[in-house]
Amino acid sequence: MVAVAALGNQTDHLALLKFKESISSDPYNALESWNSSIHFCKWQGITCNPMHQRVIELNLRSNHLHGSLSPYVGNLTFLINLDLGNNSFSGEIPPELGQLLQLQHLYLLNNSFVGEIPTNLTYCSNLIDLILGGNKLIGKIPIEIGSLKKLHSFHLFGNNLTGGIPSSIGNLSSLVRFTCASNKLGGDIPREVCRLKNLTLLLLGENKLSGMIPPCIYNMSSLIELSLVMNNFTGYLPSNMFNNFPGLTVFEIGANQFSGPIPISIVNASSLQVLDLAQNYLVGQVPSLEKLQDLYWLSFGYNNLGNNSIIDLEFLNYLTNCSKLEMLSIASNNFGGHLPNFIGNLSIQLTQLYLGGNMISGKIPVEIGNLVGLILLTMESNLFVGVIPTTFGKFEKMQILYLGGNKLSGDMPPFIGNLSQLYDLELAHNMFEGNIPPSIGNCQNLQVLDLSYNKFNGSIPLEVFSLSSLTNLLNLSHNSLSGSLPRELGVLKNLEILDVSKNHLSGDIPTEIGECISLEYLMLQGNAFNRTIPSSMASLKGLRYLDLSRNQLSGSIPDVMQNISVLEYLNVSFNMLEGDVPLNGVFGNVTQIEVIGNKKLCGGISQLHLPPCPIKGRKHAKQKKIRLMAVIISVVSFLLILSFIITIYWMRKRNPKRSCDSPTVDQLSKVSYQELHQGTDGFSTRNLIGSGSFGLVYKGNLVSEDNVVAVKVLNLQKKGAHKSFIVECNALKNIRHRNLVKVLTCCSSTDYKGQEFKALVFEYMKNGSLDQWLHPEILNAEPPTTLDFAHRLYIIIDVASALHYLHRECEELVIHCDLKPSNILLDDDMVAHVSDFGIARLVSAIGSTSYKNTSTIEVKGTVGYSPPEYGMGAEVSTCGDMYSFGIFMLEMLTGRRPTDHAFEDGQNLHNFVAISFPGNLKKILDPHLLSMDAEVEMKDGNHENLIPPAKECLVSLFRIGLMCSMESPKERINIEVVCRELSIIRKAFLAGEIN
Structure with a gap:
């Protein structure tokens, strides 16, 4: 017996030495004691059976070990606990671990293991905890996993597993905790899960699971936490479901496709602490939540809750009982009415409050200032009016404040300086006026400041440019600011985006602009800047976009600007520049530079069609010759002018109807x-x-x-x-x-x-028209790929940008009159270009009247895209272009032409979408927009189970298309509103990394 024990000791000793050999880095010296000077049973992390001196525990958790896991560990046949969690092991999990028949606890959490889950692990029939989360494992969950009858905890979250959840999971009769979140699992939830009568934790979020939730899950009374977020689940939530979850503390189904009302039985879920229903298609009113007194996280955002009525927000009164509430989101729904005064009675623990993207109107109640613990408050894109309450000055912990896209007015209050912790302040698209208060300089943590599209006047306070913390954005555009751009601008060394366009700023562009070395986007257009373009701009090595158009700049374009290698767009049009246009860098690509409206510019690449620059002659030696030449030139000029006038006179007299x-x-x-x-x-x-x-x-x-x-x-x-x-x-x-x-x-x-x-x-345009990409089967075209969601979103943004330019930025208003996919061309990079201005209308202001440069062409657009009022003889207008744009958007999203044969008996594309929006997007969405990954998994070609990508963005895009294509011109939104909304959608799309 002693000999057998000794032999076993040698085996364990050798196995541990082999384990150490596989470690490439031991920064905490966890294995320093692993040497021959002491018995291996006394090595750090080792526990032995005192009787046989065999290793029963190897625990080296959180020691930052690097290396691979030696297969010799499989020789530690007495091992009960193997814990290597929170290290940096790589390579595959050795199948030899299947030899550890005594193993009860296997913790490989948070490493970098790759490869598949070894099927041999299912031989460890005594396993109680199998923790493989936080690695890089691939492949499927082994079907054989169902043989581990003693398993209590099974954690696979944070890997790259594919396939489905095997039905054999239902055989794990002792299972208490099961997590597979953050993988790539597909298919539905097998009904066999409902056999797990002891299950308390079921976390399946962030996968590609689909279908309806098995009804039996709603009867699993043992569940304490249920999370299904960010999948593709569909269906209604049973009205009585919360009656069966007496101990449920976490219920998360956000970012799916659930529809219908919130179950009324939620009133009985008194143990809930986290409730996430965001980003679905839920409708109706929010039921009573007064019994949910343990709630600290509540999110209803991005649904279709509310009916734009005065009773929509009454449920907030119930939440005043939730004294532990820390986060509340009702953003992007249909909530209307006024924000009730009792908003100020919410929990003093509240740190995040999301109210943006609704139809809430009236004044902001002063009582909201009672929520002094707020760190984040978003109220953007509503209908709030009046001034910012002075009680906002109590928000000393506030870091993010969004009030943009409302109808707020009055001055920007000086107490904004009390919010010294702010790092993101956005007040754009309101009606604020007066001066920007110097107290803004107290907000020394600001990274984003957006005051654009208001009525601010006066000079920009120097305190704004003392905010060295500004790194992301300073946007003061579309106001009435005057004065100069201060030299202190150079303090903003880490700023990425500076936009002061469309103001009344004057003076020179300070040379200190070159000290803003992190600038990527610089917009100074639409002001009265004069003098020369500072050559110090060449120091902005990361500059990608520069717009200096519509100013009073003079002198030449600095040659050194062609050295900015990453510059993608330069606009210096409509200034008083002169001299040579450089040839290299951005100046070498006609699609990236705008120089029109500068009558004295010359040279440049041939595609700019500028006159050649004159060759500079040598100076005459004698002043006499200069005077003589001047006289000769004056005489010749006079004779030429006289000859020209006489010629024009006779030509007009002989041909008065010249084209x-x-x-x-x-x-x-x-x-x-x-x-x-x-x-x-x-x-x-x-x-x-x-x-x-x-x-x-x-x-x-x-x-x-x-x-x-x-x-x-x-x-x-x-x-x-x-x-x-x-x-x-x-x-x-x-x-x-x-x-x-x-x-x-x-x-x-x-x-x-x-x-x-x-x-x-x-x-x-190499990629032809958008029409052939949307309808290749009709046009017999063969595009290389189908337009995915990202392509369509950016094409819509491109076209909106072009329309904004035509309607708002041209010296003469241009009404296109025939916007449609066949008139939208795509270049090599799939950037959209609007074309075909053959029936456009130009409108220029002459005095107090409006002069329209129109032809007698009777065509006012194309059937289906042309607004209904044109057919009744109405004059062309920007509202007509907006109708065409709306139809174009709906065609992009549905894949259907407005003249589709299915639209008969008064039906049209707008009505076709409106009937199913937003509850049944699947019925109206272009099948090509459905998830490609899900499409691969489908075996029968049935698209009914496929899920649209970026659905929260899709809902917003459909809404814009519908609002643009309203029958009445007065009900249509204008291009400024569209561009603002598209900017928000683009941010949401990029923030979510959806594609």
Whole structure:
């Protein structure tokens, strides 16, 4: 017997030495005692059976050990407890662990193990705790796991496991805790789970599980925590479900697709501490929660709760009994009415309160200031009016305050300086006025300050530029701020985004701007900045976007700006700049630079179509010659001017009905008919890439453009084609935007038969029109891939940005009149460009009247996209463009044209969406937007179980599309509101990393 024990000792000793050999790093010297000077049973982390001196416990938890787990551990056959949690072990879990038949507790939590779960582990029939969470395991949960009858705790969370939950899980009759959260598991929850009568903890969140919850789960009275967040579950919640969970403390089903009302039985869930119902499709009123006195986390956000009525928020009164409440979110629902005064009676423990994205109106109650423990308060995108209550000055712990997108007015209160802990303050899109208070300088932790789209005036206080903490955003745009940009600007060395556009700022751009070395986006457009562009801007090595347009800048463009290697967009248009345009860097790409409206600029790349720069002559040696030349030039100039005036007079007298397009056409560089004929192979059908109302579009190669181009040839036999050419020239001659197609040149000549010929030459868009991507099966097109959600979102944002430019930023208002997918072109990077301005309307202000540069073309858009009022003779308007934009959005989301054959008997695309929105998105959503991962898992091709991605974003996008395409023009939202909402959606999409 002694000999056997000795042999066993040697085996254990050798196994431990092999374990040590596999450790590559031991920063805490946990294995320092593992040497021959003492018996291995006295080594750190080792416990032996006192009788046989065999290892029964190996516990090296939280020692930051690096290395692999030696398979020799499988020789420690007396081992009962193996705990290596919270280290950095890598490699696979050795299957030799299956030899540890006495093992009861296996803790490999929070390491970096890879590979599959060894099936051999199921031989350890005495296992009570199997903890494999927080690793990088892949593959499926072994079916054989059901043989571990003694298992109490089974934790697999935080891995990369796939497949489904095996039904054999129901055989684990002793199981108390089961967690598989944060994996990639699919399929449904097997009904066999309901056989686990001792189960208290079931955490399956953050997977790809789908289907309906087995009804028997709602009868598992043993459950204390149930979390199913961030899956694809559907169905209604049974009205009596909370009657069967007497001890339930955590109920989390957020970010799924549950619908219907909140179960009325929730009133009986008196033990609940955490209730998360956010990001579903729940409807109706919130029932009484007065008995839930242990609640500390409550989230109803991003549903369809409430009916925009005065009783929607009465449930808040019940919450005044919840003295432990720390977080409350009712954001992004349909809650209406006024915010009740008893909001101030909520728990003094409340730190986070989310109210944004509803339809709450009236004044902000002063009682809200009683919630002095608030760290976060969001009230954005509601209908609040009046001033900010002075009681906000009590929020000394406040870190995040969102009040943007309301109708708040009055001054920005000086007590804002009391909120010294603020790091994010957003008051944009309100009606605040007066000066920005200098007390803002007390907020020394601010990282984000957004005061844009208000009526602030006066100068920017120096205290704003003392906030060296500003790192993310300083946005003061679209106000009435005046004065100069202070030199103290250079303090903001870590700021990424600075936007002071659309104000009345003047003076020079301070050279200290070059000290803001972290700037990526700089918007100074729409002010009255003068003098030169400081060359110190070249120090902004990370600058990606720079807009200096519509100022009074003079002098030349500094050559050193072409050294900013990451600069993607530069706009210096409509200034008084002169001299050479550089050739390198951003200046070498015509799609990334805007220089129009600077009459004295010259040179640059050929695609800019600027005049060549004059060669500087040598100075004359004698002053006499200079004076003589001046006299000669004056005489010649006078004679030329006189000759020109006489010529114009006789031309007008002889031809009073000269075509009005000449001045416009003359402003564009010309290309000959011969060059177009050669570049398109004689306008060969092989090069035909599109057709429109007034002509055909060909792909061509032009020597003068040194690039592939698109040539739009007008069919002048068609009524209105000639005027379409004029309108398109007028519309495109001065507008420049990254999301508008750019006209390169034109041709107004005769063809080889002596017939009149007119054509426009545009940039060629490699990815064609959006129409062929949305409807390839109809157009017989073959796009390389289907448009996913991210592509569609960014295309919608691109088109909205173009429309905002046309409606709000052009010197002349441009109404497109024919916005639709076939008029939206996609470049190499899938960036959208709006095209076809053949029937656009230009509106410019002349005195107090409005002059419309319109043609006699009767066409007012395309059937289905054209607003109903145009058919009744109404004048074109921006509201009409918004209707077209709304229909375009709905087409992007549904994949259906507005002229779809299914729309008959008064039905249309707007009504088709409205009927199913928001409760049944699956019925209206384009099948291509359904989850690709889920699609792979489907075996029968049935899309009914597939789930749309980014559903909270989808709901918001559908809502915008519906609001834009309302029948009455007065009910449609404008492009500014759309861009604001899309910006919020984009932030939410990026924050959630949804794709």
